[in-house]
Amino acid sequence: MIEEYKNISIEIMDILKIENVNEYELEARFIKRQEILDKSTEEELEDFRKNYRKSGIYEIDEEIKNKLQKVIGDVKKELSDYKEKKAVNFAYANINKTNLNIFSKKV
DSSP, X not given: OHHHHHHHHHHHHHHHHSXXXXXXXXXXXXXXXXXXXXXXXXXXXXXXXXXXXXXXXXXXXXXXXXXXXXXXXXXXXXXXXXXXXXXHHHHHHHHXXXXXXXXXXXX
8 A cells, every 4th residue: 555655656746847747647646646545444544654754755745745835836926927917918908998199289
């Protein structure tokens, strides 16, 4: 059980190393990893808890967490930039709609 969990965690890391993350593959791996824990007996889970740090899975999970936080931060920044650009474009379009012409008076 612990080796299967570790292998899936490594697969998740490999997916996160790619520049364009395939969120469907990533989600499928997370679901598969959770299913391993869900279908385990109490005895297997206790053994998993004992060997979690020894087997190096903790470090892999920390790295996954850090990479996901970075990806989430990048997406939030991208959405913020998009929202700002959209607001600027909307304001510019409204100014053009009013036909604001400051040079309309004859001199």
